[in-house]
Amino acid sequence: MSIIAADVIVTSPDRNFVTLKLTTSEGVTGLGDATLNGRELAVVSYLRDHVVQLLIGRDEHRIEDTWQFLYRSAYWRRGPVTMAAIAAVDVALWDIKAKYARMPLYQLLGGASRDGLLAYGHASGRDNAELFDSIRAHQAQGFRAIRVQSGVPGLHAIYGIASNATSARNAGVRYDHEPAQRGAQPALEDWDTRRYLRHLPGVFEAVRHEFGPDVPLLHDGHHRMTPIQAAALGRSLEPYDLFWLEDCTPAENQEALRLVRHHTTTPLAIGEIFNSIWDYQVLVREQLIDYVRSSVTHAGGITHLRRILDVAAQYQIKSGMHGPTDVSPVGMAAAMHLGLAIHNFGIQEYMVHGARTDEVFEQSFTWRDGYLHPGETPGIGVELNVDAAGKYPYEQAYLPYNRLVDGTVHDW
Numbered sequence: 001m002s003i004i005a006a007d008v009i010v011t012s013p014d015r016n017f018v019t020l021k022l023t024t025s026e027g028v029t030g031l032g033d034a035t036l037n038g039r040e041l042a043v044v045s046y047l048r049d050h051v052v053q054l055l056i057g058r059d060e061h062r063i064e065d066t067w068q069f070l071y072r073s074a075y076w077r078r079g080p081v082t083m084a085a086i087a088a089v090d091v092a093l094w095d096i097k098a099k100y101a102r103m104p105l106y107q108l109l110g111g112a113s114r115d116g117l118l119a120y121g122h123a124s125g126r127d128n129a130e131l132f133d134s135i136r137a138h139q140a141q142g143f144r145a146i147r148v149q150s151g152v153p154g155l156h157a158i159y160g161i162a163s164n165a166t167s168a169r170n171a172g173v174r175y176d177h178e179p180a181q182r183g184a185q186p187a188l189e190d191w192d193t194r195r196y197l198r199h200l201p202g203v204f205e206a207v208r209h210e211f212g213p214d215v216p217l218l219h220d221g222h223h224r225m226t227p228i229q230a231a232a233l234g235r236s237l238e239p240y241d242l243f244w245l246e247d248c249t250p251a252e253n254q255e256a257l258r259l260v261r262h263h264t265t266t267p268l269a270i271g272e273i274f275n276s277i278w279d280y281q282v283l284v285r286e287q288l289i290d291y292v293r294s295s296v297t298h299a300g301g302i303t304h305l306r307r308i309l310d311v312a313a314q315y316q317i318k319s320g321m322h323g324p325t326d327v328s329p330v331g332m333a334a335a336m337h338l339g340l341a342i343h344n345f346g347i348q349e350y351m352v353h354g355a356r357t358d359e360v361f362e363q364s365f366t367w368r369d370g371y372l373h374p375g376e377t378p379g380i381g382v383e384l385n386v387d388a389a390g391k392y393p394y395e396q397a398y399l400p401y402n403r404l405v406d407g408t409v410h411d412w
């Protein structure tokens, strides 16, 4: 038994996706997501030019060994490109193993620890009226937990405020599901932290007043604050009982969270741009966070993210896997299987994919009453329709960036 083919498929139905497809001598195929938003082709090259030939002839059953081989033999460890590539191989191998076993992947990971995965959606608005409409639309669509992002008076375009894109499956729910704008240059947004810090607590006060105390509310700071600013925001949001405050400071400085933690009881989530267990070492050991934001896609696959979450579990830290539209249906399926199986599941981010994406990726998952479930199809439950994928060739796209009023580039 061995891997006889490894194909890297690039398709851009609603946005760019990179998918690895492995085929075994038994005729079984497995899929892995290798999408790195805005830098997609770097992972394509990493796989096609450096990894594919290492996979041909390998025993597809040796998942751990293949992970360690790819990680250690490269010598150049970690990094988003390397870890997305390894993740794709890892998930494709788990998909194959589960298909051999004729079981949905979560069964191989220990079986279900719950009935379904609580998911949160992205509500946003330029002002409170628009935000309330967006929250209502999400609730009508089944979401029980809601991320709240608001425009800030005086700022024109900021992270997380929906464009006019409307998801077909979610009539009425407007999504910022193309923050990676197609084109040869990134879009420029503006930013002013002091205005934001002044404005946001009032937004949450209004949302709590309108929607009551029960609904879990989340917020994403998108790495924009200094530690002392983040501490002040966490404290000013305490009366509104957030489920979490995400990425309050730039993620690469783990020490920054110590200061934030000492000043606020608002739960903290971080890690969507992390890619290995080493990024969490201080945060987990010192219990500076409450939720691990890594996705299967960007943190070395099922094998590595499970390792991170097992260490986190010792400290009552839970999962909060990244689930934007740039995690493909393959990456989302992998997340759902892992989330269903682990004990320390927290919540799953869920931005609904568009209709063209659903045409390319045939999926088994279910979405009912605010809960996701990966379904019972053997493997991860996703198949790629190659003909449909071929209709949507790669298009260059960039995430936006921002500048302060004096022209300084700021964290986006």
Ligand code: EZ4
Binding pocket: 037, 179, 220, 222, 272, 322, 324, 325, 326, 399
């Ligand atoms: O900006 O996935 O919590 N979600 C996020 C996302 C990220 C994009 C980057 O590719 O912060 O919207």
Ligand code: CO
Binding pocket: 220, 222, 246, 247, 272
């Ligand atoms: Co985020």
